[in-house]
Amino acid sequence: xxxxxxxxxxxxxxxxxxxxxxxxxxxxxxxxxxxxxxxxxxxxxxxxxxxxxxxxxxxxxxxxxxxxxxxxxxxxxxxxxxxxxxxxxxxxxxxxxxxxxxxxxxxxxxxxxxxxxxxxxxxxxxxxxxxxxxxxxxxxxxxxxxxxxxxxxxxxxxxxxxxxxxxxxxxxxxxxxxxxxxxxxxxxxxxxxxxxxxxxxxxxxxxxxxxxxxxxxxxxxxx
Amino acid sequence: xxxxxxxxxxxxxxxxxxxxxxxxxxxxxxxxxxxxxxxxxxxxxxxxxxxxxxxxxxxxxxxxxxxxxxxxxxxxxxxxxxxxxxxxxxxxxxxxxxxxxxxxxxxxxxxxxxxxxxxxxxxxxxxxxxxxxxxxxxxxxxxxxxxxxxxxxxxxxxxxxxxxxxxxxxxxxxxxxxxxxxxxxxxxxxxxxxxxxxxxxxxxxxxxxxxxxxxxxxxxxxxxxxxxxxxxxxxxxxxxxxxxxxxxxxx
Ligand SMILES: Nc1ncnc2c1ncn2[C@@H]1O[C@H](COP(=O)(O)OP(=O)(O)OP(=O)(O)O)[C@@H](O)[C@H]1O
Ligand SMILES: [Mg+2]
Numbered sequence: 001x002x003x004x005x006x007x008x009x010x011x012x013x014x015x016x017x018x019x020x021x022x023x024x025x026x027x028x029x030x031x032x033x034x035x036x037x038x039x040x041x042x043x044x045x046x047x048x049x050x051x052x053x054x055x056x057x058x059x060x061x062x063x064x065x066x067x068x069x070x071x072x073x074x075x076x077x078x079x080x081x082x083x084x085x086x087x088x089x090x091x092x093x094x095x096x097x098x099x100x101x102x103x104x105x106x107x108x109x110x111x112x113x114x115x116x117x118x119x120x121x122x123x124x125x126x127x128x129x130x131x132x133x134x135x136x137x138x139x140x141x142x143x144x145x146x147x148x149x150x151x152x153x154x155x156x157x158x159x160x161x162x163x164x165x166x167x168x169x170x171x172x173x174x175x176x177x178x179x180x181x182x183x184x185x186x187x188x189x190x191x192x193x194x195x196x197x198x199x200x201x202x203x204x205x206x207x208x209x210x211x212x213x214x215x216x217x218x219x220x221x222x223x
Numbered sequence: 224x225x226x227x228x229x230x231x232x233x234x235x236x237x238x239x240x241x242x243x244x245x246x247x248x249x250x251x252x253x254x255x256x257x258x259x260x261x262x263x264x265x266x267x268x269x270x271x272x273x274x275x276x277x278x279x280x281x282x283x284x285x286x287x288x289x290x291x292x293x294x295x296x297x298x299x300x301x302x303x304x305x306x307x308x309x310x311x312x313x314x315x316x317x318x319x320x321x322x323x324x325x326x327x328x329x330x331x332x333x334x335x336x337x338x339x340x341x342x343x344x345x346x347x348x349x350x351x352x353x354x355x356x357x358x359x360x361x362x363x364x365x366x367x368x369x370x371x372x373x374x375x376x377x378x379x380x381x382x383x384x385x386x387x388x389x390x391x392x393x394x395x396x397x398x399x400x401x402x403x404x405x406x407x408x409x410x411x412x413x414x415x416x417x418x419x420x421x422x423x424x425x426x427x428x429x430x431x432x433x434x435x436x437x438x439x440x441x442x443x444x445x446x447x448x449x450x451x452x453x454x455x456x457x458x459x460x461x462x463x464x465x466x467x468x469x470x471x472x473x474x
Contacts, residue, residue, distance in 0.1 A: 117317070119313060122279050123313060123317035123319075123376075124319075125278075125306060126277050126278075126306055127330075127380070128307040130303065218363075220363075
């Protein structure tokens with residue numbers, strides 16, 4: 001057992017790691033944005049009991065939550081290709097993570113929307129607002145604020161789960177580390193390095209979202 | 224030509240799921256400029272009646288007309304147009320907590336296309352002036368007292384220029400020292416000829432501001448009379464018992 005931990009090795013790997021980090025960040029950012037959009041749409045369909053579409057949304061959420069993410073990723077990358085809808089690894093990854101996060105965000109946002117005081121809906125309707133205006137101008141601004149912590153949780157999971165995309169050859173952070181490990185067998189260095197990088201981005205993301213939450217909740221807390 | 228009543232309710236019945244009959248054959252006419260105060264014990268159907276008039280509850284049978292136009296058909300759009308004609312003020316104010324005072328007031332007129340941005344703001348300022356809250360224009364609503372919030376809620380309803388305003392116990396959630404400021408705004412509206420239907424337990428307001436008292440019990444209108452008559456010589460036993468109960472409470 002004379003494994004020599006080598007900091008210089010990590011240092012030397014930095015350019016590769018930065019390339020991977022960049023891909024991780026882009027994939028995660030896109031997936032988080034799409035997953036919130038999917039969540040808003042599906043949660044709204046559910047909360048307003050839109051015929052047919054509400055059930056479709058429910059089925060989608062159920063399906064995603066009951067199957068492993070890796071299976072979903074393979075299904076989209078290999079499965080769709082065999083049907084003739086082949087997507088690149090990158091876009092397969094974004095699609096899979098967006099759908100995965102979207103299912104969880106549907107539940108998160110549904111929770112937020114149902115926490116909105118029922119009296120506000122009546123007030124809005126009594127003022128002649130259309131349901132879509134009530135949704136956009138009252139329910140979502142309030143409901144989304146309520147579920148920011150849950151959305152953050154899901155966003156963090158999306159970010160961490162982007163490491164699964166190494167399985168379909170997307171050159172994100174984990175892929176880069178595996179790649180170097182396969183060449184140089186510097187397992188400890190590489191996995192410690194990417195572990196720390198993931199930790200730092202999650203912390204940064206959490207801090208940013210908490211700031212946003214404090215800022216957005218300001219009008220509620222002045223009583 | 225005889226003008227039709229502004230609001231006309233005929234044969235209105237409302238049964239909730241589970242067979243609770245909240246309203247039973249209600250007939251009520253409200254003329255332009257009239258102030259009607261609805262009194263009655265808890266559970267008598269007062270809220271249900273004005274919620275039906277505002278289209279917040281589906282009716283079981285009967286008809287509600289505003290200016291002679293019936294609400295039959297019940298399409299979403301008809302309901303919306305109907306709701307544009309009658310405003311509503313709720314017991315718990317129900318202001319939009321994420322918006323400041325002036326945005327609460329201008330939100331609906333802007334969305335419904337009733338007013339342009341500039342006009343809406345001007346109108347909101349005029350209304351805030353009217354209720355004595357001009358200085359609070361940019362305050363978050365959470366920073367206001369209950370009485371102030373309820374006065375804002377009245378402005379919000381007025382901003383839609385409704386033909387009538389419905390109040391459901393507008394002062395019941397308020398601390399006693401704030402009841403007066405809301406009632407005085409309502410009294411002022413009454414004096415200006417705004418048509419109002421008001422559910423309240425404030426007998427002083429009922430006596431001085433109402434043109435007519437409607438007394439309800441068990442989902443029915445038991446008695447309708449001008450306030451002087453209702454409070455001094457109620458016709459039915461049930462009204463008398465109600466008034467006895469009230470006066471024993473308030474001395
Ligand atoms: N959503 C509902 N579902 C079932 N029953 C209801 C519902 N709302 C009201 N009721 C019933 O209808 C009846 C009339 O209620 P309503 O709220 O109109 O009375 P109210 O006169 O306003 O009483 P209060 O003075 O306590 O406000 C009551 O028996 C009540 O339990
Ligand atoms: Mg009531």
